[in-house]
Amino acid sequence: MLIVVPNAQAVKNVSFQLLELQGDYRYAVLFFLSLVPMVVGFQSNQLRRGWLLVGLGNLMMILALWLPAVAAKELLANALDILPTDTFVRNPRVRPVSGVAVGLMGGYIVLFSGLLDLRKAGVSQVIRFFAGIVGFVGIYWLFDSGRLDAFSIVLEYRVNGDNLSNNLIKQLTYVLVSLITGLVIGVGLGLWASRQARVAPIILYVVGIIQTIPSLALFGLLLVPLSNLGRQQIVDDMLVYVIPALIGVSVLFVIVERIGKRYLPDSLHFGALVVLGVGALVPFFLSTLMVISLLFQVSLRMLTNGTHSMPKTIFLMAFVGLFALTLLGRRTHALRRRPLLRRRLRLALTVAAFGAALVTFALTANDYLPTEDTFSVWTLSDIGIKGLGETPSLVALSLYSLLPLVRNTYAGLNNVDNAIIDSGRGMGMTPRQIFFKIELPLAFPVIMAGVRSAAIALVGIATIAAVIGGGALGEYVVEGANRISLDLILLGTLPAILLAFMLDAGLRALEAFLTSPGIRQQGQGGL
């Protein structure tokens, strides 16, 4: 179905069923085409059926977009005659709705079942990969050549989307930086909670409360203090205070923890720990703020600037090489027969990738950070700490990521069977060995589940950054919501959904890669 909309904000519109369009039999063709897979389903030769279905699936996906786009162009050309005379027509557009989506999905299902057949028939993975992406390449070509321009969301992309890729990267950077921050703090807190039964309810309670603070209120609260903070000089005001405070608090903490346990009465010891913990919050918060702000600024520049292409290329080559190696390693005789070569190759590629990433980061940081003589005049706002923009967004996002991370770390570590720990102790393992060889590997899948749910949630929450001038995909969503422009909202939403899927897949792959082999077999039926 297609809807002709008279302008970007209108509610009155005229909708068309594709099959209703007069004198246009192409859609009937598409309709009958969608019936063909059922007929083909009776074909018993798996290989032939597979190829037929793949071809049909690709064709359906392309046509499901292309034919309506052709019709949409014709409709737009006659928009003034189609729309009722009392509507305000200004830059009319055509919004593809359910039918087009169903067509795309149907095509994808047919394609997928074809690919399944091909796999059963023993066609190599590489060939299947190429057979599978033909439709998507076709759609990209349609989009790139301007054949889909009549669709409202494509129109919106052409008008407002010149910053889309940068905004997507910014959204990703938000998620990753706040996820890393949340991970360090959250896993630490979860660990603490699982070690000290008395602290656990306090930590879980506080983290739960944080989750309920509305982000707008948080932004309002942060604006003034962050703004004042941004005017402080780094060298004179901050380093002099933060670093000694941080060291002092940590030393005190260790002293109280180690010595207090032995000499102080239990309740006093606990009280002292809590007081220290609260006292440590301020310098801890400040230093975290400086670190994440700097991390974000440098990563964003690293990802969006065109400089340092050499290490970037190496990184990408190595990364794609790793991917290809994993993909093909199991299939290729040359590699399968020589596991040592494979392992070395993988090691080399990993080192190259991480090395290149580090080098890029260092080079970008070097561009960004001041030279020695200007360093003394830098204020915190120069490393990105401001009342508006990225810092408040990062603080909010990091805080919101804490709950799933703390909870899952705590639950994962707490649910490790005591019998296993005891048997480890019986074998003479030190506490450190027990933690790294028993508890952590066993809790790992649960922790990773927390990381994944935090990451997905963050992709959604990060759109709120636009409210405080933090940019990213929220720019489209918030502006679209204010203007009731459905197409603009979609322009921000679709990439966000895509990003969430990709992040989830990436984190799953990482999880599979890092999970210890013994557990992997047990947990195969699980999440």
Place this chain on the structure above:
Amino acid sequence: MKKYLSLLLAVFIAFGAVSFASASNAPADAPQSLHAQGDPIVIGSKDFTEQQFLGYIILVALEANGYAVEDQIGLGGTAVARAALENGEIDVYPNYTATAALQSLPALGFEIDPEIAKDAYRSYAAVSSLDAAYNDLVWLEPAPANNTYTMAVTREFSEANGITDFVQLAEWINAGNDVRLISNEEFTTRDDALVTFEDTYGFEISRDNIESLPGAVTSSAHQQLASGEGGYNIAVAYGTDGTLAALDLVALADPLGAQPVYQPTPVFRGEVLRSNPEIADILNPIFRTFDVATLQEWNTNAALGQEGEAQSIKDVARAYLVENGFISE
């Protein structure tokens, strides 16, 4: 043979992916200026169409005159934008006289008589002198337009019942006709909005007949009204709303002056204007051209694009400045 083929393919994919990625990387924006290259002028605004349009007017005009600018247009609401301006996070944003008089300045402890806010001249004098003296904020010349609260009806309704202002609306309501108002929360709850209209013109809309949408946005109310769903016959509106024309709605006139005057005015941090005094000469002539009709027309353009060309708000602002000869292409 097959094994080498797959390896070759892998290399091929890797190479393709890399060249694709570096190609898409190449046109990325130039490295952002890092520090000490002259601080850019940070331009902010609130997050509805007129604010964004005026924000981009300031941004494009200053950019065309050779200033380095930074875009913070579209901040969430008066609270965020005003606090950002007071704390130096942004250097300028278009304020409204009555918003400052009735909301921002009272929040800082300055009470201003609501009657003053209804007079364009006295209201501007009060807010600009207070801001200059206590907050070091400088109000440039206000635009003549008044973006005040009003109510809107569909053109059909207006023609069928002969209603174009609040006096006629009050007569129609008092004649016992069924009125259904689609409003937003601010309009219903603020002391200076719906209540003032009711008191001034002597009508009353039962609160059971009002549906309040959250926040201060009006376009969703207009959509409801225009769609005819829900049986509404009046909606909340701002005087210069771009959606009015787009949805063919009529804003009711306020002949008795029930409402305070909301004149949009660029408000700068004093520091910025002192080091760049010529900014006033650039922006004052531009804002002088914004009367109600012009702003209504161009808010529509900002929301929908100009006739025949869908555009972003920034492009619409540039088009306005070019069309009126303030900047060259």
